[in-house]
Amino acid sequence: MDQPGYDYHIDIPGTTIFDGKQAMKGYALNKMCYDFNRAENREGFKADEEGWMTKYGLTEGQKAAIRSRNILQMIEEGGNIYYLAKLAGIFKLSVQDVGGLQTGRTTEEFQDFLQSQA
Amino acid sequence: MDQPGYDYHIDIPGTTIFDGKQAMKGYALNKMCYDFNRAENREGFKADEEGWMTKYGLTEGQKAAIRSRNILQMIEEGGNIYYLAKLAGIFKLSVQDVGGLQTGRTTEEFQDFLQSQA
Amino acid sequence: MAKVLGGITTSHIPAVGNAIQKEMYDDPYWKPFFDGYPKVHAWIKETKPDYVINIYNDHGLGFFLDRMPTFAIGAAHEYRNEDEGWGLPSLPPFPGAPELSWHIIESMVADEFDITSCQELAVDHGFVVPMQLFWPGAPNNPDMPRAVPISANTVQHPIPTLKRALDFGKALGRALRSFPEDAKIVILGTGGLSHQLDGERAGFINKEFDQYCLENIVSNPEELTKITRMELVEKAGAQGTEFLMWMMMRGALGDDVTEITRNYHIPISNTAAGTLLLECAA
Amino acid sequence: MAKVLGGITTSHIPAVGNAIQKEMYDDPYWKPFFDGYPKVHAWIKETKPDYVINIYNDHGLGFFLDRMPTFAIGAAHEYRNEDEGWGLPSLPPFPGAPELSWHIIESMVADEFDITSCQELAVDHGFVVPMQLFWPGAPNNPDMPRAVPISANTVQHPIPTLKRALDFGKALGRALRSFPEDAKIVILGTGGLSHQLDGERAGFINKEFDQYCLENIVSNPEELTKITRMELVEKAGAQGTEFLMWMMMRGALGDDVTEITRNYHIPISNTAAGTLLLECAA
Ligand SMILES: [Fe+3]
Ligand SMILES: [Fe+3]
Structure with a gap:
């Protein structure tokens, strides 16, 4: 989707503004993740990742991001962190694990980074 | 539910204001009717009226109103006309039939009454 | 920048959809109603809008009481008229205009309107019947503009005030006129007039x-x-509150409008049917 | 008429719920955080609020992008914390206060806020963790007030402006103070502070x-x-936009407030945790 003219966003390095454009791009991915609120859907995904992603109509880019557990790529493909957090739960990743994965740090290094800002 | 103090409503004879109080009173009834948007639910109701009403947790007053096809009583019990219209569809009642039933007129008399206001 | 051509109001009574399907244009019951539309058709043919903002009220298809928004704006690629409970056949989807939808939502939230954005939305007769009236065969009409549905709550009180509805329209007009595309936009206000x-x-x-x-x-x-709002219920009838859609449409047109055509007929089904075409100053 | 006693802010990080369950109050990591709460507990014990307005933001449980409201107000008899995706155990339901909910909704819609009313609403950690922090054992605490949940959109831009959030609070305050019951009300503003x-x-x-x-x-x-709003994202972090809840709470308190306690600690999980108790002038 092209969104002419309403580009009021300022550039914030390392930050993707989850707006209508991203939300539309990521709709299928976020919908799948939203449905992970229910245990039966988490089990469905775990039993057949590929089939489950196809059922929700994920794009090739979204599927590739999930296959490679690449959080930054999921965001690039329109994923919203609140919905993705439910997927991270299935992968047994903590919020600090997810932070480390996105910033090229180990979980411990990421925790130290947080602490350093005290 | 008691709604103290916010009684801004004026009295309009023959008219029930569908507000929060009515909406909460009628929730189960309206929910059942809303679900009649789907053909499978209409069929379910037609196959077993009593069981279907119990499944949606209708109150005794709501059940009695439906059993007797009493539209005014359905409204009294919290029904909203937009949702009830879907139930009327199942009973094969037109909007003019429903108008007649509520005003003690035959359908033809009700149509004449409409026409008389031209 | 985009231009608002004008606004059109109409009743959206389900029976009208049926009469259109049966082509009852010359039937004595229907003729005085359908006679209101040729001038609208001519105007649409002449002005050829690129986008249509369809302001309607949902009647228990798109929204339920679990989540009842005061103002909702569709932001989807397309909109389907699902079964409303009577088994009516579904039409092909109406093409959406998500880039315009998001422009409106961004602009109106910045303008302090508390919008509910809808990336999926089933549309009912309130949206569909006016489309069929204005673009015969809709959505299969070569002139069919891409659509943005806007719905206001008239199912459950509290409904928005008439002032808020008019102000909504004014903010909508600002949003539309700031859309950076050289496009022509028409706005529909559907529902009403008096009925209960x-x-x-x-x-x-x-x-x-x-x-x-x-x-x-x-x-x-x-x-x-x-x-x-209580006066509106008293004087327009419980469902005559749909007049709020007319107010929303009107606010978006600005001060300087010309009335191109008007029609008023009692009754269609249970309703006083009103049609109005207002053209904005160039 | 009802009285607004004051407002309390807190972060609502899911890990806090876990730490409460494990009673890690004296754990070196948690102690500086939990040390912020005894004065709040004492104040609550002393003032005994009858109602709690819990202003939080949903994180993808109660709402999805198909229908994303800017401001939503619960109007149910009770609120359940359903599974958010991690299989956490469900608590007993939190008792609602529908008569107060509808009073607020009526008042705020009249005041030109475009509320989405929710007669069913699953509440997530944003609502639940603060309840557990302030009323230990919640909802099974004899002092547990009846609740009205209010949620603002911080999931998807456009989010409301800081001005709109403060104005929302002011209108909420007017609504609460006009509730014709001799009741005491406390308002929570949950979320934040800075984090991404x-x-x-x-x-x-x-x-x-x-x-x-x-x-x-x-x-x-x-x-x-x-x-x-973009400055807020830049300076508070992408999820630090939850500070809007604090603004909404603050607006409802009025001009004359006394700070009873304040705590600030970095980090809890990924977040700078802030706690504040503000008492309204009698
Ligand atoms: Fe209508
Ligand atoms: Fe949060």
């Missing part, structure tokens, strides 16, 4: 009040903001 | 900006309305 479906007062119609609304919505919409 | 979960900037915390916000939210909230 429920209660011992079912069948209530109020010609005098409708005429007052028709007159003022053209030249002095601010006057109508003095009407309280 | 997503992107290469994940882990971002901004102590200086948080201190600026903490200072001004007490004595000069109007100053904070100058912050644009």
